[in-house]
Amino acid sequence: MSVQEYMQNLGKNARAASRQIAAATAGTKNNALLAIADALNETRDFLIAENGKDLQAGREKGLDEAMIDRLALTSQGIDKMIEGLIQVAALPDPCGAITDLNYMPSGIQVGKMRVPLGVIGIIYESRPNVTIDAASLCLKSGNATILRGGSEAIHSNRAVAQCIKSGLQKAGLPETAVQVVETTDRAAVGELITMAEYVDVIVPRGGKSLIERISKDAKVTVIKHLDGICHVYIDDQADLDKAYDIAINAKTHRYGVCNAMETLLINQAVAADILPRLAKGYGEKGVELRGCPQTRAIIAAEVATDEDWATEYLAPILSIKVVADMDAAMDHIAQYSSAHSESIVTQDYSKGRRFITEVDSSSVMINASTRFADGFEYGLGAEIGISTDKIHARGPVGLEGLTSQKWVVLGDGHIRQ
Amino acid sequence: MSVQEYMQNLGKNARAASRQIAAATAGTKNNALLAIADALNETRDFLIAENGKDLQAGREKGLDEAMIDRLALTSQGIDKMIEGLIQVAALPDPCGAITDLNYMPSGIQVGKMRVPLGVIGIIYESRPNVTIDAASLCLKSGNATILRGGSEAIHSNRAVAQCIKSGLQKAGLPETAVQVVETTDRAAVGELITMAEYVDVIVPRGGKSLIERISKDAKVTVIKHLDGICHVYIDDQADLDKAYDIAINAKTHRYGVCNAMETLLINQAVAADILPRLAKGYGEKGVELRGCPQTRAIIAAEVATDEDWATEYLAPILSIKVVADMDAAMDHIAQYSSAHSESIVTQDYSKGRRFITEVDSSSVMINASTRFADGFEYGLGAEIGISTDKIHARGPVGLEGLTSQKWVVLGDGHIRQ
Numbered sequence: 127m128s129v130q131e132y133m134q135n136l137g138k139n140a141r142a143a144s145r146q147i148a149a150a151t152a153g154t155k156n157n158a159l160l161a162i163a164d165a166l167n168e169t170r171d172f173l174i175a176e177n178g179k180d181l182q183a184g185r186e187k188g189l190d191e192a193m194i195d196r197l198a199l200t201s202q203g204i205d206k207m208i209e210g211l212i213q214v215a216a217l218p219d220p221c222g223a224i225t226d227l228n229y230m231p232s233g234i235q236v237g238k239m240r241v242p243l244g245v246i247g248i249i250y251e252s253r254p255n256v257t258i259d260a261a262s263l264c265l266k267s268g269n270a271t272i273l274r275g276g277s278e279a280i281h282s283n284r285a286v287a288q289c290i291k292s293g294l295q296k297a298g299l300p301e302t303a304v305q306v307v308e309t310t311d312r313a314a315v316g317e318l319i320t321m322a323e324y325v326d327v328i329v330p331r332g333g334k335s336l337i338e339r340i341s342k343d344a345k346v347t348v349i350k351h352l353d354g355i356c357h358v359y360i361d362d363q364a365d366l367d368k369a370y371d372i373a374i375n376a377k378t379h380r381y382g383v384c385n386a387m388e389t390l391l392i393n394q395a396v397a398a399d400i401l402p403r404l405a406k407g408y409g410e411k412g413v414e415l416r417g418c419p420q421t422r423a424i425i426a427a428e429v430a431t432d433e434d435w436a437t438e439y440l441a442p443i444l445s446i447k448v449v450a451d452m453d454a455a456m457d458h459i460a461q462y463s464s465a466h467s468e469s470i471v472t473q474d475y476s477k478g479r480r481f482i483t484e485v486d487s488s489s490v491m492i493n494a495s496t497r498f499a500d501g502f503e504y505g506l507g508a509e510i511g512i513s514t515d516k517i518h519a520r521g522p523v524g525l526e527g528l529t530s531q532k533w534v535v536l537g538d539g540h541i542r543q
Numbered sequence: 544m545s546v547q548e549y550m551q552n553l554g555k556n557a558r559a560a561s562r563q564i565a566a567a568t569a570g571t572k573n574n575a576l577l578a579i580a581d582a583l584n585e586t587r588d589f590l591i592a593e594n595g596k597d598l599q600a601g602r603e604k605g606l607d608e609a610m611i612d613r614l615a616l617t618s619q620g621i622d623k624m625i626e627g628l629i630q631v632a633a634l635p636d637p638c639g640a641i642t643d644l645n646y647m648p649s650g651i652q653v654g655k656m657r658v659p660l661g662v663i664g665i666i667y668e669s670r671p672n673v674t675i676d677a678a679s680l681c682l683k684s685g686n687a688t689i690l691r692g693g694s695e696a697i698h699s700n701r702a703v704a705q706c707i708k709s710g711l712q713k714a715g716l717p718e719t720a721v722q723v724v725e726t727t728d729r730a731a732v733g734e735l736i737t738m739a740e741y742v743d744v745i746v747p748r749g750g751k752s753l754i755e756r757i758s759k760d761a762k763v764t765v766i767k768h769l770d771g772i773c774h775v776y777i778d779d780q781a782d783l784d785k786a787y788d789i790a791i792n793a794k795t796h797r798y799g800v801c802n803a804m805e806t807l808l809i810n811q812a813v814a815a816d817i818l819p820r821l822a823k824g825y826g827e828k829g830v831e832l833r834g835c836p837q838t839r840a841i842i843a844a845e846v847a848t849d850e851d852w853a854t855e856y857l858a859p860i861l862s863i864k865v866v867a868d869m870d871a872a873m874d875h876i877a878q879y880s881s882a883h884s885e886s887i888v889t890q891d892y893s894k895g896r897r898f899i900t901e902v903d904s905s906s907v908m909i910n911a912s913t914r915f916a917d918g919f920e921y922g923l924g925a926e927i928g929i930s931t932d933k934i935h936a937r938g939p940v941g942l943e944g945l946t947s948q949k950w951v952v953l954g955d956g957h958i959r960q
Contacts, residue, residue, distance in 0.1 A: 148901070488950060491951070491954060532938065537909060
């Protein structure tokens with residue numbers, strides 16, 4: 127069987143299973159999630175042994191320590207996967223909710239019902255825990271799933287797939303509701319992202335280059351998460367203590383995350399006041415500063431170039447720009463932001479109102495750290511990614527982002543006049 | 544200037560204008576809509592004269608009467624465009640609405656704000672009225688628009704574009720908030736659907752071949768509306784009088800529309816009872832019937848082939864299939880429907896409940912004619928199209944379908960722990 131035939135087969139299975147999983151009750155889906163958790167718990171030794179094969183092959187292949195780290199499946203890691211499944215089982219089922227059901231002048235009632243998207247393809251790197259993460263969210267939202275993990279994790283993923291199958295079976299759901307691609311042939315990805323008759327959405331999870339490659343070639347909608355070039359703007363009306371806390375937190379709470387601040391914009395009226403304090407704070411954390419000429423007139427910093435404004439450092443580096451006013455800050459954001467998350471620090475009511483209305487990013491904040499842009503912090507319970515797109519889902523994508531709404535019409539013999 | 548440069552230029556203008564139009568108040572947008580209406584009213588003679596050039600060229604080119612009909616702009620047609628503008632001005636502004644603003648455990652407030660998509664490209668056939676239709680909805684929803692109408696309407700569209708520009712100017716909005724592509728070069732379409740840096744969504748309005756061609760090549764999300772292969776299923780528990788009315792209305796109210804029924808499914812228990820009545824009714828309307836063997840054992844009908852089940856006739860032709868039960872009907876729908884609109888006629892509570900939950904179409908109905916699947920009937924005030932896609936918008940797409948939601952976070956110095 128060719129890779130194409132193999133993938134088409136998975137697609138057909140998924141499409142068929144999607145009808146059954148869409149019609150499954152929340153109880154049945156939760157039973158499946160908990161049965162998968164049990165299966166993981168019962169096959170710990172096998173999972174760790176299979177993962178060992180991947181780790182050995184990875185070391186022989188010369189993977190770096192960060193990659194080996196993400197690839198490794200420990201007993202603690204299995205505990206986390208189990209916890210995750212239990213948490214997702216506890217979330218409310220988004221499917222079937224009917225909203226805005228109203229009588230129309232014709233006498234029909236019209237409303238919207240939340241429904242699964244159908245078949246979701248997940249493409250990710252060699253991190254076996256993502257297999258469970260992604261599968262659980264897609265399953266809970268009533269979608270069939272095809273999971274394609276990095277080839278270095280193939281033994282681990284096959285072992286995890288067995289647990290998923292066993293859990294689905296125990297709950298009386300089709301095993302094909304969640305399918306793991308069990309070939310390492312790269313052509314499988316190309317097929318997955320172009321078989322629009324069987325796949326409704328692709329969610330890539332991984333680095334920017336992976337996501338760009340997939341977006342370029344996909345014939346299926348991609349819920350993508352590219353850069354997070356996030357900004358904090360400290361206004362002249364800011365409470366400078368709040369500004370200090372937020373600017374330090376947004377940059378230094380964690381560095382390698384998409385909601386970390388990469389560029390700090392400061393109103394010229396308060397720059398001389400707050401910059402020295404901030405420089406000291408960042409210095410203590412070991413953050414390298416790169417600044418515009420006005421910044422460098424106040425504190426020691428490297429020269430920030432145009433490239434800096436357009437860079438997601440994901441590292442202890444911060445670019446700083448002094449701006450004339452909020453409009454200049456919003457212009458800078460419009461030009462350089464990746465439309466992920468931006469925050470204004472101000473006590474001024476009118477400016478806050480304008481900033482959150484006019485800044486076109488997936489999260490806009492007043493007096494809060496950009497680090498809050500996160501599915502858990504937003505109360506979604508879990509997230510499958512953070513969309514920097516404008517279509518379908520923006521920002522943290524939880525269970526609801528994996529669904530859509532269809533129209534329901536209730537009549538009683540009504541015909542159109 | 545090459546076509547590519549020309550289009551890139553429109554794109555840059557639109558992107559720049561999109562920030563201003565997004566920030567415009569409902570009042571300003573309504574003023575623009577009403578000023579465009581005034582401009583149309585004041586330049587009737589010019590519009591009709593310019594349209595005359597298109598009509599003459601069209602006749603010389605040998606366009607058929609239906610195309611000439613759609614191309615023609617009469618004084619009555621201008622009245623309708625003006626009415627449409629006034630109606631859209633009267634609709635509530637979807638933008639800026641904040642919903643679900645709740646306190647989170649961390650103390651931040653998190654909610655969603657409805658915002659424009661940005662820049663919308665509309666591609667349509669040679670129907671000058673669509674220029675105003677589409678422009679008004681995009682403008683009201685706060686989006687910048689690039690309109691590319693069929694080349695046969697170029698003089699008409701240029702004349703309409705002047706009215707739009709004058710209206711925007713009077714309201715103090717940038718003229719580039721609505722731009723009409725003023726070249727007939729076909730390469731303009733190819734450029735429009737691939738310049739993802741400047742265009743956020745493409746809405747094609749026209750025949751299936753146009754939409755398929757655009758979807759195939761687009762690098763921008765397409766809100767598309769393909770076939771409407773709509774079904775009515777008459778259950779064995781149906782009220783047969785209601786069933787008769789709905790089946791006749793769904794097929795014969797209008798033939799050339801996407802929400803007309805193309806296939807009638809009838810439960811075998813009631814087929815002998817209702818089919819002869821229906822055959823008489825359809826006969827009086829001149830509808831050609833094509834049936835499965837069981838249908839043809841009861842009434843006179845041509846043979847329905849597999850191709851019939853998959854065909855959108857858009858004509859006085861109906862395919863009829865007798866099915867064993869509701870599950871068989873839902874299987875048929877899952878296999879052949881274009882996921883537009885389906886209706887069950889039944890008095891049985893449980894079956895109605897299952898049908899609207901399990902059938903995966905953009906509109907699912909109980910005891911109502913599929914002809915109701917329409918933005919006006921659903922209370923949207925207007926529609927830019929009917930999406931048969933699952934992503935972003937399903938079914939009739941009104942102003943809300945041209946928007947998205949961003950997250951707003953209100954803190955008071957909150958940092959992530």
